[in-house]
Amino acid sequence: MSAFSKSNWDRRSVLRAAMGLAAAGGLAACGSNNGRGGGASGDALVQYFHAYGEAGTEQAIKKYAAAYDKANVTTQWITGSNFESKLFASLLTDNAPDLFEFHPQIQLVTSGQVLDLTDIVEPVKDDFNQADIQSHTVDGKIYGVRMIDDPQFFFYRPSLFEKAGVEVPQTLDELIEVAAKLTTDKVKGVYLGNTLQAVIRPMIWAAGADTLDENNRIAYHTDGVVEGLKKMRKLFTSGDLLLDAPADYWDPSALNQGLTAIQFCGMWAMPAMQQTLGDDLGVFPFPQVTDAGKPSVYNGGWSMFVNAKSDKADEAKEYVKWLWIDQKEYQEDWALSYGFHVPPRTSIAESADKLKSGLPAEGVKLFTDYGHFDNIGWTQAMIKATEDVFADCVRKDGDPEAALDKCDKAVNTELKKLFG
Amino acid sequence: MSTTTTRGLARPAPAKSSGTRPRRGLRGNSTFNFWLFTGPFLIGLLIFVYVPIGWSIWLSFFEARFTVTPDKFIGFDNYRQMLGNGNFTGSLLTFTVFAAIIVPTTWALSLGLALMVNRLRFMRAFFRSVFFLPTACSYVAASLIWKMSIFNGVRFGLANTVLGWFGVENIAWLANPDPPWYWLVIVTARLWLQSGFYMILFLAALQNIPDELYEAAAIDGAKPGWQTFRYITLPQLRATSTAVILLLLIAAYQAFDEFFNLLSKTTWGRPPLVELYYTALGDSQDYGAGSAGAVILTLLICAVTLLQGKIMGFGRGDESK
Numbered sequence: 001m002s003a004f005s006k007s008n009w010d011r012r013s014v015l016r017a018a019m020g021l022a023a024a025g026g027l028a029a030c031g032s033n034n035g036r037g038g039g040a041s042g043d044a045l046v047q048y049f050h051a052y053g054e055a056g057t058e059q060a061i062k063k064y065a066a067a068y069d070k071a072n073v074t075t076q077w078i079t080g081s082n083f084e085s086k087l088f089a090s091l092l093t094d095n096a097p098d099l100f101e102f103h104p105q106i107q108l109v110t111s112g113q114v115l116d117l118t119d120i121v122e123p124v125k126d127d128f129n130q131a132d133i134q135s136h137t138v139d140g141k142i143y144g145v146r147m148i149d150d151p152q153f154f155f156y157r158p159s160l161f162e163k164a165g166v167e168v169p170q171t172l173d174e175l176i177e178v179a180a181k182l183t184t185d186k187v188k189g190v191y192l193g194n195t196l197q198a199v200i201r202p203m204i205w206a207a208g209a210d211t212l213d214e215n216n217r218i219a220y221h222t223d224g225v226v227e228g229l230k231k232m233r234k235l236f237t238s239g240d241l242l243l244d245a246p247a248d249y250w251d252p253s254a255l256n257q258g259l260t261a262i263q264f265c266g267m268w269a270m271p272a273m274q275q276t277l278g279d280d281l282g283v284f285p286f287p288q289v290t291d292a293g294k295p296s297v298y299n300g301g302w303s304m305f306v307n308a309k310s311d312k313a314d315e316a317k318e319y320v321k322w323l324w325i326d327q328k329e330y331q332e333d334w335a336l337s338y339g340f341h342v343p344p345r346t347s348i349a350e351s352a353d354k355l356k357s358g359l360p361a362e363g364v365k366l367f368t369d370y371g372h373f374d375n376i377g378w379t380q381a382m383i384k385a386t387e388d389v390f391a392d393c394v395r396k397d398g399d400p401e402a403a404l405d406k407c408d409k410a411v412n413t414e415l416k417k418l419f420g
Numbered sequence: 421m422s423t424t425t426t427r428g429l430a431r432p433a434p435a436k437s438s439g440t441r442p443r444r445g446l447r448g449n450s451t452f453n454f455w456l457f458t459g460p461f462l463i464g465l466l467i468f469v470y471v472p473i474g475w476s477i478w479l480s481f482f483e484a485r486f487t488v489t490p491d492k493f494i495g496f497d498n499y500r501q502m503l504g505n506g507n508f509t510g511s512l513l514t515f516t517v518f519a520a521i522i523v524p525t526t527w528a529l530s531l532g533l534a535l536m537v538n539r540l541r542f543m544r545a546f547f548r549s550v551f552f553l554p555t556a557c558s559y560v561a562a563s564l565i566w567k568m569s570i571f572n573g574v575r576f577g578l579a580n581t582v583l584g585w586f587g588v589e590n591i592a593w594l595a596n597p598d599p600p601w602y603w604l605v606i607v608t609a610r611l612w613l614q615s616g617f618y619m620i621l622f623l624a625a626l627q628n629i630p631d632e633l634y635e636a637a638a639i640d641g642a643k644p645g646w647q648t649f650r651y652i653t654l655p656q657l658r659a660t661s662t663a664v665i666l667l668l669l670i671a672a673y674q675a676f677d678e679f680f681n682l683l684s685k686t687t688w689g690r691p692p693l694v695e696l697y698y699t700a701l702g703d704s705q706d707y708g709a710g711s712a713g714a715v716i717l718t719l720l721i722c723a724v725t726l727l728q729g730k731i732m733g734f735g736r737g738d739e740s741k
Contacts, residue, residue: 081684082702084702085701088486088705089701089705091486092486092487092488092705107485107486111485111486111487113486185575186575194594194595194684195595195684195685195686197685236596239589243573243592243595243596244571244572244574244577244592244593244594244595245572245573245574246568246569246572259574380704381704384702384704388507390685391685391686391687392687395596395597395686396597396687396688397598406506417485
């Protein structure tokens with residue numbers, strides 16, 4: 001900028017300087033929205049998180065990132081209900097995050113999208129919940145670091161149960177009856193979310209079936225599941241199911257606002273519910289659908305993955321190791337200070353006093369007794385296919401067999417692509 | 421800019437001498453001017469329209485999942501998959517139903533509003549603006565208001581509160597497709613959003629109808645009201661009506677926002693663009709199948725447009741009238 005060093009500015013150099021500034025400003029403006037913050041020094045890493053509902057979560061993730069001194073980590077906090085779509089779409093572009101949270105799904109491994117993290121997990125492998133290690137392993141390699149486990153089950157209000165004179169349901173039939181008795185003109189019996197997608201896998205397990213068997217073949221197309229779908233249809237049309245609530249199942253609002261007596265939700269919402277409802281809160285698993293089935297709980301959760309196609313993959317891996325392997329204090333804070341999550345690290349779970357007594361302890365018991373973890377072979381396309389089943393024959397009056405046949409077609413196409 | 425500088429340097433002062441003969445620099449060249457003015461748009465068109473179309477056709481013959489640079493050629497498999505896919509063919513039906521409802525209702529409502537506003541003697545500007553204002557609202561914002569506060573399924577939703585006064589049970593407007601109340605939500609949202617705009621078009625057309633026509637009609641004994649409307653106003657609005665119907669059809673075809681925001685995890689109520697979004701960009705990220713669907717759709721639109729041209733006589737010029 002010679003213009004500034006000279007005392008007598010001529011018109012041309014001032015103009016040149018002004019244009020240079022404008023151009024720089026334009027470039028900076030372009031850069032400001034790509035999630036890579038200032039980036040004054042060190043490497044700039046970008047991570048994607050879906051928007052957790054609990055207060056303080058976004059600040060916490062940013063706080064951990066700020067404490068890392070080897071790279072400047074910026075966080076994209078993705079709001080809205082379609083985190084998967086936004087993540088998958090961005091992974092194809094140059095603006096892809098260097099690391100992101102997601103669930104273990106094998107198509108990310110087969111397409112070379114996620115980096116092998118075996119060498120950072122291996123040294124502490126025994127400290128992890130072995131089911132979590134298994135759900136992230138393909139051909140002996142571990143592809144993600146579990147941050148939190150999120151058991152999902154029913155929450156209910158004992159005071160309303162007492163008033164209606166009902167007991168905790170042990171079977172899906174009983175749940176339908178209980179819901180009918182609990183329904184008044186102000187309060188609906190039960191809430192499963194507006195689209196019912198959260199109870200699909202629990203229902204399959206509670207009907208004695210599974211998503212895929214150990215040889216990665218369809219295991220959900222059974223008579224028990226068909227029976228379960230018919231019962232779900234009965235519940236859906238009974239008028240005792242809360243529908244079109246302003247907040248979806250993952251948000252504690254429906255139960256907290258007294259719109260429903262029972263709500264399917266996750267362990268994460270427990271603190272918020274306890275704060276509103278106090279002791280008037282209980283939990284139970286998804287009840288058994290058939291005699292062959294057992295009550296079930298979906299142990300969902302979130303894991304960190306490194307984008308293998310990023311040119312800063314090694315730095316990203318280094319960050320994942322630092323935060324999600326080494327920094328146990330932060331891991332504990334993340335699992336227990338906002339919503340409740342079960343820590344996947346045994347050493348942290350053992351010292352987690354908040355989960356040792358009362359209702360949280362009951363939640364952890366459901367997690368251990370009835371929990372089913374992710375199957376890495378069960379991918380987003382298959383999840384979507386089963387959502388279509390629920391749409392076709394629970395929300396719509398379709399034939400369950402036909403809906404499952406359609407689902408089989410989609411899942412088999414997917415299985416063939418993944419496993420040959 | 422560079423041309424100015426070059427000429428300035430080459431011939432600084434003696435502009436007088438060249439004043440006698442016409443300058444034939446680049447500026448006077450009409451071919452250059454043509455490219456100067458159309459070039460940027462053509463480049464934009466090429467990059468943002470034709471390249472994606474070409475790319476999409478190319479993708480449609482490949483196994484392209486989680487990638488837009490595939491290498492596995494699979495011929496017409498994607499086309500077979502899309503045509504055999506009930507959801508995609510169903511989406512064409514959804515669009516037809518939607519267009520069949522929304523085009524006539526918006527036409528009638530905006531014409532009705534225009535007639536009423538046109539008759540006002542006072543506060544005309546106020547009502548014109550009030551009815552036009554919703555046009556400025558985004559479809560996403562309107563969908564959220566419709567979903568969360570007007571048509572939510574709980575007892576304090578606006579629609580359910582009003583129905584509650586008459587003792588009607590709470591209705592799940594969006595979650596339950598039987599009966600298909602979701603159409604009411606979608607159609608009212610769009611009516612609210614777009615009627616005002618078409619009302620303005622009709623209003624302008626109404627004000628263009630010469631008063632002499634009405635006077636002549638009155639002298640010939642036409643009764644004010646229906647008769648005048650049917651035989652004078654409506655025929656005079658023909659050109660505007662045709663334009664409005666075409667614009668409405670195009671808008672209906674582009675429908676995406678309200679369907680996407682109001683209905684989730686459904687197999688129904690998805691017009692083609694929403695269906696293709698879920699195929700190509702949603703969870704499955706199947707760009708091959710999505711592109712195949714887009715190509716099928718493009719062919720259909722071309723066919724319909726040509727047919728429409730045949731019937732309505734577009735592009736034939738004035739002599740056909």
